[in-house]
Amino acid sequence: MTETVRPEPSRLYRWLVLIFVSLTMFGSYYVYDALSPLADVLKQQLGFSDLDIGFLQAIYSFPNIFTVVIGGFIIDRMGLRKSLMIFGVLCFIGPAITVASGHLSIMATGRLIFGMGAESLNVAVTTALARWFRGKELSFAFGLNLTVSRLGTFAALNSPTWARAAYASWRTPFLIALAFSALCVVGAVIYWFMEEWAEKNYSLGKVSTDKVVFADLWKFGVSYWLIVALCIVFYSAIFPFQTFAVKFFMEAHGTSREFGGFLSSMLTLFAMIATPLFGLWVDRVGKRALLMMFGSLLLIPVYLMMAYTQVSLYVPMAMMGVAFSLIPAVMWPSVAYIVDQSKLGTAYGLMTMIQNIGLFGLNLLVGWANNHGHADASNPAGYRLGMWIFSILGVLGVLFAFLLRQREIGPHGHGLETITTAKGAA
Secondary structure, three states: OOOOOOOOOOHHHHHHHHHHHHHHHHHHHHHHHOOHHHHHHHHHHHOOOHHHHHHHHHHHHHHHHHHHHHHHHHHHHHOHHHHHHHHHHHHHHHHHHHOOOOOHHHHHHHHHHHHHHHHHHHHHHHHHHHHHHOOOOHHHHHHHHHHHHHHHHHHHHOHHHHOHHHHHOOHHHHHHHHHHHHHHHHHHHHHHHHHHHHHHHOOOOOOOOOOOOHHHHHHOOHHHHHHHHHHHHHHHHHHHHHHHHHHHHHHHHOOOHHHHHHHHHHHHHHHHHHHHHHHHHHHHHOOHHHHHHHHHHHHHHHHHHHHHOOOOOHHHHHHHHHHHHHHHHHHHHHHHHHOOHHHHHHHHHHHHHHHHHHHHHHHHHHHHHHHHOOOEOOEHHHHHHHHHHHHHHHHHHHHHHHHHHHHHOOOOOOOOOOOOOOOOOO
């Protein structure tokens, strides 16, 4: 008896799936970035130090050091829709705990639980997109998903403008974040029903996950580890800066909260527009390591410009925005050129794990540096130590990108500088 061959999902159905899983990411991105515009309010109303604020942001990254190891295992064992639901619910429970009390330990517990859900949610959404779009518009779908996700960041950082009255209390902005976190659950519920219906009526792709397989670590070459090193210093120079950016702009440069939030959101705005354009350009010109050198070079002066000069803040933030658009557009796809396709999941999972170690450590380090320098509105120079830390990370980024270029133009290269078309991309 011949089994009936089921049709593939329609294009409209696939794009509806993309919309709803992207809503879950929008919610989680909003919650993550809701802390930054609140930093000075937490200081004034709850007596938090910069180290306390850095700890609240760092604690998000702590479970992510481990969840990339177990996230894929959970998805494999429990299935995609159940996993997405579990992670979405954690993304709602975390903000609910955070807003419940002004005690640091309780708020940190909420951020920890949110972190446990959010990064695993990212893995689940990535897995879902691969299931629905592999062999079709996968790269475009990833790009749109990232754009919707970053809209969550943009909305959070600009919330002092569209929700100005909320900042009279530390709790109200967190309540707004809790409301947005409900999208993590709503999107997961809708996806549950869409996938369940589709499995009965369509032929779906297999579930694949990004799992860390430790036995594979010894098989990665020098170029991979140089990219990992660049990854950790680059993101450690960007996201921990954003943790304190609004507070820094207000206290060191006298901006309003609204303008400070907009300046910080410029990074997201640049990335939403320029990252896919840089990706198209890099595919045409190659020179990937050279471009990563240039992007890292842009980071070195921006923090010192903000710490020591009164140049328009648009200038350093625009430079940082270019770097934040260029390096990710080059760095993540470069891994696919130097790691065997069967090991890509392990390679990306390991990269994410190490990246979160950097984010955890740097949020704490910069919070300590601001405390050590007694950084506040009466002592803007207290921020300089933290700014020097970020600039040094830029120097290390240039060094790692330079070493990568030297490796790639030598006999052990993988074509990062010469390949000019994305051949064989799904």
